Amino acid sequence: MGESMTIGEVSRRSGVASSALRFYEQRGLISSERAGAGHRRFPRSVLRRIAFIVFAQRVGLTLDEIGLELGRLPSDRAPTRRDWARLSRGWTNRIDARISELQRLRAGLDVCIGCGCLSLDRCALSNPSDRAARFGTGPRYWLGDAPAR
Amino acid sequence: MGESMTIGEVSRRSGVASSALRFYEQRGLISSERAGAGHRRFPRSVLRRIAFIVFAQRVGLTLDEIGLELGRLPSDRAPTRRDWARLSRGWTNRIDARISELQRLRAGLDVCIGCGCLSLDRCALSNPSDRAARFGTGPRYWLGDAPAR
DNA sequence: CTATAAGTTCAAGTAAGCTTCAATTCAACC
DNA sequence: GGTTGAATTGAAGCTTACTTGAACTTATAG
Numbered sequence: 001m002g003e004s005m006t007i008g009e010v011s012r013r014s015g016v017a018s019s020a021l022r023f024y025e026q027r028g029l030i031s032s033e034r035a036g037a038g039h040r041r042f043p044r045s046v047l048r049r050i051a052f053i054v055f056a057q058r059v060g061l062t063l064d065e066i067g068l069e070l071g072r073l074p075s076d077r078a079p080t081r082r083d084w085a086r087l088s089r090g091w092t093n094r095i096d097a098r099i100s101e102l103q104r105l106r107a108g109l110d111v112c113i114g115c116g117c118l119s120l121d122r123c124a125l126s127n128p129s130d131r132a133a134r135f136g137t138g139p140r141y142w143l144g145d146a147p148a149r
Numbered sequence: 150m151g152e153s154m155t156i157g158e159v160s161r162r163s164g165v166a167s168s169a170l171r172f173y174e175q176r177g178l179i180s181s182e183r184a185g186a187g188h189r190r191f192p193r194s195v196l197r198r199i200a201f202i203v204f205a206q207r208v209g210l211t212l213d214e215i216g217l218e219l220g221r222l223p224s225d226r227a228p229t230r231r232d233w234a235r236l237s238r239g240w241t242n243r244i245d246a247r248i249s250e251l252q253r254l255r256a257g258l259d260v261c262i263g264c265g266c267l268s269l270d271r272c273a274l275s276n277p278s279d280r281a282a283r284f285g286t287g288p289r290y291w292l293g294d295a296p297a298r
Numbered sequence: 299c300t301a302t303a304a305g306t307t308c309a310a311g312t313a314a315g316c317t318t319c320a321a322t323t324c325a326a327c328c
Numbered sequence: 329g330g331t332t333g334a335a336t337t338g339a340a341g342c343t344t345a346c347t348t349g350a351a352c353t354t355a356t357a358g
Contacts (some may be wrong), residue, residue, distance in 0.1 A: 008334065018335085019317055027315095037324050039335055059254055063315070095255045099248055105208055106244045157304065167305085168347055176345095186354050188305055212345070 004033070004041040014050045021050075029053055029067055045078065052084065059091050060098065153182070153190040163199045170199075178202055178216055194227065201233065208240050209247065 011018045024030045025040075030049055032040040049070070056066045069087050073079045160167045173179045174189075179198055181189040198219070205215045218236050222228045 006334080017317080020315080022336090023316060037336075039324080055254070055257065057315095058250070092255065095251050099251050099255075101207070102244050102248050102251075105204070106241065106248075108204065155305080166347080169345080171306090172346060186306075188354075206345095 004035075004043055005046075007032075007040045007042070010042050010046060010050070014047060014054075016050055016054065024050075024053065024063075027063055027067060029063065029070060048084075052087070055088075056091075059095055061091075153184075153192055154195075156181075156189045156191070159191050159195060159199070163196060163203075165199055165203065173199075173202065173212075176212055176216060178212065178219060197233070201236070205237075205240070208244055210240075 005013070007018045007021055010016075010021060014021075016024075021030065025032060030042070030046050030053075032042045032046070035041045052070070053063075053066055056069065057063075061069070072087060073083055154162070156167045156170055159165075159170060163170075165173075170179065174181060179191070179195050179202075181191045181195070184190045201219070202212075202215055205218065206212075210218070221236060222232055
């Protein structure tokens with residue numbers, strides 16, 4: 001556990017299941033060298049990468065999006081803290097949008113539902129521009145996507 | 150479109166696809182009578198119910214949880230605004246928890262990642278009690294669930 | 299009346315993000 | 329050097345929330 005780590009060690013230190021780590025590697029989000037009988041050896045730097053992945057997921061990025069972000073890291077040298085910071089700059093808007101939606105929802109608990117105006121044409125939620133952010137599944141139209149036709 | 154509505158009308162007015170409405174009915178979240186050749190007829194009140202469902206999804210409830218909530222509505226009479234308000238009271242904590250997590254994440258963009266301390270043992274994210282809320286999928290352990298073993 | 303649009307059911311498919319299983323090999327400890 | 333514990337792979341399975349398709353039946357406009 002000095003220079004490089006087994007998948008089990010990485011799993012224990014990150015809290016991410018080995019199966020998930022293999023899945024991430026398969027998706028190209030992390031990578032490893034092989035030792036012994038094909039056993040994975042991860043560099044310690046993978047922990048930061050994994051932290052970034054979990055962090056990004058909480059923000060609401062999909063693994064595909066996270067892959068794109070990670071692809072923006074320099075491939076010729078070890079990423080600096082500046083590199084990492086650059087990646088997450090764009091998240092701010094996303095987080096802010098989500099926070100304000102939740103605040104509107106929270107207000108809606110008192111206003112919309114509380115006053116009994118929870119109707120499709122009046123509720124603030126039915127304003128399409130207010131529902132642009134998409135976190136999770138659910139009906140698309142109300143959540144900002146254009147109707148199917 | 151006076152007294153009752155077809156599934157198409159409900160779909161158009163709510164922005165929720167017909168297939169989703171059938172799915173919701175199958176799950177017991179909404180219900181309808183039948184007319185003609187088994188065509189569904191929804192009462193206007195279904196629109197409020199659907200609004201509640203979409204609203205609740207945005208807050209982060211699963212359809213199962215939403216079903217439980219809806220089950221708390223009186224079955225012997227039409228729900229009043231007070232009934233609806235009662236249902237959504239409990240959401241507040243949930244919303245607040247999620248908002249504060251996002252605010253921590255947002256701060257982490259500057260602090261954790263910005264200062265380069267994004268590491269598994271130091272980052273605020275690695276504090277299990279801070280990651281109790283679960284929205285969406287993703288690795289469970291870091292997100293608050295106990296490890297499998 | 300006759301297109302065409304809209305409705306029905308049931309089963310299967312989709313997408314994301316993993317987990318589980320089976321069969322097998324390897325490493326570590328006493 | 330034998331017994332556990334940990335790794336490997338590939339394929340299949342799971343959960344949530346729907347969508348799509350097939351095969352029909354009904355309503356509606358002209």
